[in-house]
């Protein structure tokens with residue numbers, strides 16, 4: 001279904017000779033029938049350019065990228081922050097995306113609020 005069937009055996013996980021009397025485990029997939037190389041998939045989207053991606057009826061919890069230049073900049077600051085742990089960063093990044101989707105952009109107040117958290121307390 002996923003188009004990742006092994007090219008060598010065609011998904012059987014086995015290869016046979018032309019007489020069909022003996023089979024051997026496929027060397028391409030080691031019997032799984034799937035291609036081992038899936039490296040082009042499932043890479044995160046942090047490096048893709050923001051586009052007009054919208055998911056109107058799906059409130060995803062997974063981190064997506066901000067779509068506005070302010071949001072992208074803010075996300076960079078969050079990621080680079082020395083005072084936030086990974087959990088906090090993930091949460092803030094999600095907040096940025098959420099904020100953008102409800103406001104259409106990052107408001108000044110929001111930028112200020114998030115930036116405050118990316119910096120050490122005075």
Ligand SMILES: [Zn+2]
Nearest residue numbers: 006009026029
């Ligand atoms: Zn195979």
